[in-house]
Structure formats: structure tokens, C-alpha cells
Amino acid sequence: MKKLINDVENVVREQLEGMALAHPELKVNYDPYFVVRADAPVEGKVALVSGGGSGHEPMHGGFVGMGMLDGACPGEVFTSPTPDQMYECAKAVDSGAGVLFLVKNYTGDVLNFETAAELAYAEGIKVQSILIDDDAAVKDSLYTAGRRGVGTTVIVEKIVGAAAEAGYDLDQCADLARKVNMYGRSIGIALTSCIVPAAGKPTFDLGDGEFEFGIGIHGEPGRKRLPMTSVDEITAMMATAVLDDEAYSRTVREWDNEEGSWVEKELTDEPFKSGDSVIAFVNSMGGTPVSELYAVYRKLAAECEARGVTIARNLIGPYITSLEMQGCSLTLVKTDDEILKFWDAAVNTPGLRWGV
């Protein structure tokens, strides 16, 4: 293993220390770990908090700032953060307008955020929790933990972050987050594995002549392992998995501030159809260069056009990574006027910046 690290034990802390030095507009707390806007809490504004294992940078810490997240909780590499981090982070960013947790659907993240929501509520903080579950590689919600939260997370954080800046209240932010998540679908592929520093060896073995289709962001198994082929063929498969995916139903739990308890909601994502306008997000898993992402985008644009789907906006680059893994993911999010307005709004974070 060759990595730019000192002691494996201190990887996350030292990376956070570097981030704090590079970005004085952010404040990093070390006990427990969380990153917040230096100007938090922002008076009268709903605060957005996300979090997850480290190793996906710039997500989530790199998306803290004006127009996106108020706080982010980094766990150890690929390990969920703990409720005390989320709870302390929520306290640090809450202006009284409430805190929205954006939670990627992984069992660890979900259970830790649910515990944190209960703690925050007990402390008198208004809290809402929206699950991001957009990975079309997972077909079935009945016999699995459901679709994983992947690329749509970045889009939700951007759009709802802008809405919170514009004065949306907590329920409106939660409704918008739920909508954007339901409009989004993703699929990922890996050409290589990645090496978790503490493990010191590749998470899985992938031969020179193969790629893994339908991978998660931690090297979870995909749908299938296939012989390596051209970018056009791979992109066509990915586009099909997203654009031709059928309706997806599942039950999610959301927090009810009135009752002080969890309520279950049955949600169904509708398939894409001709005439839809989308945000297209082509993402690198860390090891794939931007040049190759453009080759993916070239074919993706053709696949969208063939189905009568218009790409209204795009985002291309490494935004939700899996350490140094070679591979990419593709996310399409259906848009409407509300979503496009907030997508175009100003954002100023280390990882995403425009309009400022």
C-alpha cells in the first residue's frame, strides 16, 4: 500500500486539520469530529447537517458553506459517524429554525442518525430527517436494506441548501429534499478496488480484464462482474440502468416533531419518461480522470437524447468518491422550475462554488 499518510490511526484527524488550515471560513471541531460554517448558526435559517464515513471527499465536509450544508460529521474511513457527533453538530448550527438531517441509506448511518434525531429532539431542537436512497443497482427493497444513498446526495445538498438560504422553513426543506431524492437515480461502476488505510489491502479483487457493474461507494458488491469493454458500451449499460429503471417503492421512516416519534411513509419513485428535463451528474470514484468522465458524458448525452430526455444542467468531476478507486457513477435527477432555480443559486463551499 502506498498512500500519503502518517499513522493509519490519525488519518481522519490530520486530514481535518489540513482542511481547517486551508478553509478559515469553516470551523472544525475535534471532540467529537464535525465541520461547520464559521458563521453558524445563521440567524433564522434552517440548518442542513449531513455526515457519513470519510473517504468520499469532497463529500460531505467539502460541501459545508453558504448555499449548501451548515454542518458535516465525518466518521472513520467508510465507517458511519456516531450520534454524539451529529447531536453536537446539530446544536452548533441550530438557529432555532430547526435542523434537517440528510442521511444516506446505509444501515449504520441510518441507525446513528435516528439515535441523534431522538437526542436532538429531547434537547428541544426541531429536527427532520430525510433519507437519500437512489442507487438503481439495488432492485429490491423487501429483501435488502433498500437502495443505497449515492450521487443524488450531492444534488440534494446543493438544492435544499439554496432553498434554506432563500428562507424555506424546516418542513419545506424536508419536502424538497424528499422530492429531489425521489427524482434522482444513480448507478456506479468500478474498474479497480480501493484500499482502506486501516485494512492495508484492496477491499475486493477485480481482475485486469473485468469491471464491476452496480457498485456502491464503499466497494459493496455490484449487480455483476463483466469483461472490460469500451466506454460507450459501459455508459450505455449505465444509462439503461438509470433511464429505463422501473418504479421503485419502499417504506422510509421520518421524524414527527409534533408526536416526538418516527412515522413510516410509503414512497414510490416514478420512472423517467420522454419530455423529462434532468440534471446529469457524471462523477469520478477518485481514480478516474476528468477526461474519461467527458467520454462518459458524450455517450450519456446521446442516450438521453435517444429517449427524449433533455439535459438541463450538468455536473462533471470527482464529488462523491471512494478513495482512489477507478470508476465512475452516473446520476440523473428530474428537474422542475423550483429545482432548477435552486440549482442555479449561488453556492460557496470548498467543493462546489458558483455565482459568487
Place this chain on the structure above:
Amino acid sequence: MITKDQIVRWLEKTAAVLQENKSYLTDLDSAIGDADHGTNMDRGFRKVMEKLPTVSDKDIGNILKTVGMTLISSVGGASGPLYGTFFMRSGMAMASKEELSDEDLFKLLQAGVEGVLQRGRPNLEDKTMYDAWAPTLEAMQNALTAGMGTVELMETAVAACEQGMKNTIPLQARKGRASYLGERSIGHQDPGATSSYLMLNALLETVKE
């Protein structure tokens, strides 16, 4: 009768046995999960050992709640909130108690398992720790009705727990990261059921001393 000292010894034994079995649990987890269960549980119970001296003069409920809070804030993954909730709830059920009857011991575990059920919402045969706990509670309830003594009660409980743990091997996982493996999760013993068994067996060894 189980004394407070025995509860503290149980926790110490649990910490020791989790440390001994750290690689074993991580190996089980690498087959169907993300290869961190042993490391995470060991880290959590090492923290519990640091905290324990500060609360050992408190009542049993208080001690167990402290264990729960410590696990919640130090384990991470799914097992942190699950075991954390287990001990928080068992602590709440044992509030202000300085010693426990056999009936209390059952209620302690029952309250913990109810916490796990609410947090993780497992069904039987989802291939989770609940598959080890459900038969444990049933066996204990029967043993109590039959009027067994503490050691015999715990022997019955551990035997049922071990069987429940082994029964997870042929199951296909429907919860957690292992569920994404589908049929590939069949043939592996569930790591959470295994750590639960180790924990319960440490309680048996404590009451046998």
C-alpha cells in the same frame, strides 16, 4: 441473586472476550459485511472499561446506561446504536437496583432486546443478532417457569443463544450491508449474532464463578 459486582465482572469479561475474538468477529464480518465488527466492538468495550471505574459505586441501572451511552458514542457502524440501545434500555429497566433476582436478569435482557427491535426493526430469520436473542428469551422464560436456579437458567439461555447463532449460517441476509449480497450471504454465520452469544456466555461464566 446477582450482585452489582457480578454485573461489573460480566462487563469486564465481555470486554476481554471481545478483545480475544476481535479477529474472529472481523473475519466473519469480512465475509458478508465490511470487516469492522471486531475492531468496532473492541474499541467500544475498551472505552467502557475506561468509564466503568467512574460509575462502579452507582446502581446497576446507572452502570448499564453508562455502558449504553459509551457504546453509542464510540462504536459506530450499525452495532454502535444497536448495542448502545440494548444497554440503555436494560439500564432503564434496572433503574436504582443494587442486586438482581433471576426474574430481573430476564427483564434486563428482554428490555435490551426490545430496544434492538425498535432501533433495527429486524424480523426473525433476517440473519441478525435478533436470531440469537429471540430463542434466548424464550428459553429463559420457560426456565423461569420451571423454577430453575441462576446457573441452570443461564446455561439454558446460552445453549439457546448458541443454537440461534448457528442457525444464522444457512439464512440469506435481509438486513444491513450483508443483504446486498443476496444468496451469497448464505453459508456464513452472522457476526452480530456471534458477538451477542459471546456477551451472553460471559454472563454465564460470571454467575458460575
